Amino acid sequence: MxxxxxxxxxxxxxxxxxxxxxxxxxxxxxxxxxxxxxxxxxxxxxxxxxxxxxxxxxxxxxxxxxxxxxxxxxxxxxxxxxxxxxxxxxxxxxxxxxxxxxxxxxxxxxxxxxxxxxxxxxxxxxxxxxxxxxxxxxxxxxxxxxxxxxxxxxxxxxxxxxxxxxxxxxxxxxxxxxxxxxxxxxxxFSIAHSLMIDEQVSVNTNNIHGTPFTSGILDYCRYNDICLQAYSVAQGTNGTFINNPEYEKLNKVMDTLCEKYNTNKNAIALAWILKHPANIMPIIGTTNPAHIKDSLEAFNFELTRQEWYDLYTACDKPLP
Ligand SMILES: NC(=O)c1ccc[n+]([C@@H]2O[C@H](COP(=O)([O-])OP(=O)(O)OC[C@H]3O[C@@H](n4cnc5c(N)ncnc54)[C@H](OP(=O)(O)O)[C@@H]3O)[C@@H](O)[C@H]2O)c1
Missing domain, CATH: 3.20.20.100 (NADP-dependent oxidoreductase domain)
Structure with a gap:
């Protein structure tokens, strides 16, 4: 930890x-x-x-x-x-x-x-x-x-x-x-609910992600030494994205990373948040003790920059 x-x-x-x-x-x-x-x-x-x-x-x-x-x-x-x-x-x-x-x-x-x-x-x-x-x-x-x-x-x-x-x-x-x-x-905040990131990469564009959904809260917290806590870290728009067929592309990228890092999808979901330099505190909502243990494997590896972006774009987010 x-x-x-x-x-x-x-x-x-x-x-x-x-x-x-x-x-x-x-x-x-x-x-x-x-x-x-x-x-x-x-x-x-x-x-x-x-x-x-x-x-x-x-x-x-x-x-x-x-x-x-x-x-x-x-x-x-x-x-x-x-x-x-x-x-x-x-x-x-x-x-x-x-x-x-x-x-x-x-x-x-x-x-x-x-x-x-x-x-x-x-x-x-x-x-x-x-x-x-x-x-x-x-x-x-x-x-x-x-x-x-x-x-x-x-x-x-x-x-x-x-x-x-x-x-x-x-x-x-x-x-x-x-x-x-x-x-x-x-x-x-999660890979599949990443409005705080979307508004940064799509700033000043005409795509729908360019509007200020969260009005820059991520950088506001960093600037003011406020600890940002992320909730629903394994959720998309309709339940968890883990092994959810609605997030097929994302799960394929996660599968590859699980194999590379010899880990599980809960850990990948958290590693994506922990990679961010804002020192974000993810709040896991599992009621299954085994999933708590799985989640903590996120500290055993670090995603590369490209892998971080691959997970992001696997949710059909554009990089303008
Ligand atoms: N401030 C706010 O407005 C707000 C809103 C919502 C939540 N929160 C806080 O944030 C906490 C976490 O939110 P959350 O519960 O939405 O977080 P979460 O960790 O994204 O979701 C937990 C849910 O995902 C399931 N899950 C986790 N890993 C799974 C896997 N490998 N396969 C299948 N299902 C899996 C869990 O089932 P299992 O129990 O079976 O693992 C549980 O139902 C809440 O408890 C609450 O304290 C705050």
Missing amino acids: KYITIPGSSLKFSQISLGTMRIQRKEKDANGNKIYVGKSVEEVELLLKTALDLGINVIDTADIYGHGLSEELIGKVIAKCPELRKKMILQTKCGVVSTSEGLCYDASKDYILKCVDESLERLQTNYIDVLLLHKPDPLYDPKQIAEAFETLRATGKVLYFGVSNFTPVQTALIQKYCSVPIVFSQMQ
């Missing part, structure tokens, strides 16, 4: 982290009502222990995953094995509201403070290492977000802060008013 540091912290963050969105899933009960069903505490314990034993210490969750169920399951494992808490860098998110009234985003100060108290209770801990705002709320007041972050830092409830799915300007606007630094930015 490689570890990365962030400005102003002595903590060592594992470069690959484990996401826990999929330790629960949505189902319908006998009456057709939506319910959330979680993995067993034992299964989650095994997943977390496998990750920690392999050197993954960043564990990502969110209050909205299963309406708190993901946090609750992690909390139950912490209550059962309290020694694990100190080994984890626990990251959660808030700001997505889903109630019987509907779906909305809320980045108001009171709502953020309330969410953190609820997350602490579910996680059965007295501090959260990293809090991310999950989605940009168009009605946000950057001063309120700044006040919420400062209060949470001062009370020791949260140590570090970040945003997810935010543009550079939205991030900068919060930072303008906030005395605590925004040190993480989480975005969807």
Whole structure:
């Protein structure tokens, strides 16, 4: 495992982290009502222990995953094995509201403070290492977000802060008013979902990739020493691209590279992200301990520049 540091912290963050969105899933009960069903505490314990034993210490969750169920399951494992808490860098998110009234985003100060108290209770801990705002709320007041972050830092409830799915300007606007630094930015990013790269190679062209999908967030993070976290690293537009016939060309290139490096496709998917010089932190979302082990093989080799581009263009992306 490689570890990365962030400005102003002595903590060592594992470069690959484990996401826990999929330790629960949505189902319908006998009456057709939506319910959330979680993995067993034992299964989650095994997943977390496998990750920690392999050197993954960043564990990502969110209050909205299963309406708190993901946090609750992690909390139950912490209550059962309290020694694990100190080994984890626990990251959660808030700001997505889903109630019987509907779906909305809320980045108001009171709502953020309330969410953190609820997350602490579910996680059965007295501090959260990293809090991310999950989605940009168009009605946000950057001063309120700044006040919420400062209060949470001062009370020791949260140590570090970040945003997810935010543009550079939205991030900068919060930072303008906030005395605590925004040190993480989480975005969807994979070989098959590479808008942050597409907009760079297609700048000033007429092809559809030339429009500013992510408004330069990748280089904004590099310029401002913000650690970029990549989620859905094995996903295309419709499920995983690994062994998916919809991504035949990509899988052929991956097959060749698996043979050359004597590895597996999870590792190739991660090696593509790790090759980028921005020191991106991929978040893997597997619930299968074997896939965690497979993923970490990404550190055993480095793709050549040409191989990196071959994987990119195998998703039908142009190099103008
Ligand atoms: N900020 C945001 O808005 C946001 C949005 C989405 C996710 N996230 C975070 O990012 C984390 C990761 O996202 P993700 O779950 O989409 O990541 P992912 O690693 O791209 O996807 C995991 C899924 O791919 C499957 N998979 C992995 N390797 C496979 C293989 N070799 N063959 C077949 N299927 C394979 C996994 O199945 P198995 O379990 O069987 O391995 C699992 O269903 C989440 O847990 C969450 O913490 C954040």
